[in-house]
Amino acid sequence: MPTIDRLDAEILRLLTNDARAGVAEMAETLSVSRNTVQLRMSRLVDSGVLKGFRPVIDxxxxxxxxxxxxxxxxxxxxxxxxxxxxxxxxxxxxxxxxxxxxxxxxxxxxxxxxxxxxxxxxxxxxxxxxxxxxxxxVATPVPFRVQPLLSKLTEQSGWGRSTPGVLDG
CATH class of the missing domain: 3.30.70.920 (Lrp/AsnC effector binding domain/regulation of amino acid metabolism (RAM) domain)
Structure with missing residues (x-):
């Protein structure tokens, strides 16, 4: 069973907010190396956690x-x-x-x-x-989301070997 840590959850949060976010931009936001983000994203895709990148259509x-x-x-x-x-x-x-x-x-x-x-x-x-x-x-006051669940699942985990950055949310 794939597991994720807090850094993975933060990468997924950034992608959820903007699926077009670049690896370098995410690395800067999370205060980790570009290589760390790229490796984490590859692992998330390879393990089946991250299924793809889709536009949100009105x-x-x-x-x-x-x-x-x-x-x-x-x-x-x-x-x-x-x-x-x-x-x-x-x-x-x-x-x-x-x-x-x-x-x-x-x-x-x-x-x-x-x-x-x-x-x-x-x-x-x-x-x-x-x-x-x-x-x-008639309304969707809470649209489909997974980030609150991922945050809860990873609140007690660290960032692996990466150095945690300052989180904005």
Missing amino acids: LAAVGMPVQALVSVGLDQRMLSSIVRGLADLPEVLEVKIQAGSEDILVHVAIASLEALQELTASIVAIEGVRKTTSTFS
């Missing part, structure tokens, strides 16, 4: 102002084909298999409530889907 700005969570009840024997069917729908942002009263939770973005009705009809048309229930997102 879906409303591209014409998809409505987001919803669609719970899907299904025939468990059809799970793989249902997931493939959901992946074929462009409005589907994410699919999570869950334990509970519903089997799958689907995060979708749509242009309107009417578009949601059409999308849920497309979901129900996938063979093996039994029912859907939609919940609308």
Whole structure:
């Protein structure tokens, strides 16, 4: 199981705040060598902790102002084909298999409530889907984040062999 220390968490914080941050800039901010940051980033990628660098897109700005969570009840024997069917729908942002009263939770973005009705009809048309229930997102006061968790996990760890710098947060 990969483990991270406080320096790793700080590098991830800087990347979360600005995925385009340069290695030299991060090294200066953290008061460590450029080589240390580069090696740490390589280790984070190689160990699977850091999965990639992605832009944050404002879906409303591209014409998809409505987001919803669609719970899907299904025939468990059809799970793989249902997931493939959901992946074929462009409005589907994410699919999570869950334990509970519903089997799958689907995060979708749509242009309107009417578009949601059409999308849920497309979901129900996938063979093996039994029912859907939609919940609308009206605001996201806490967007997806991992930094507070990483900070908590590493609050008792050091910075490895690196010399800690002055942290700004």
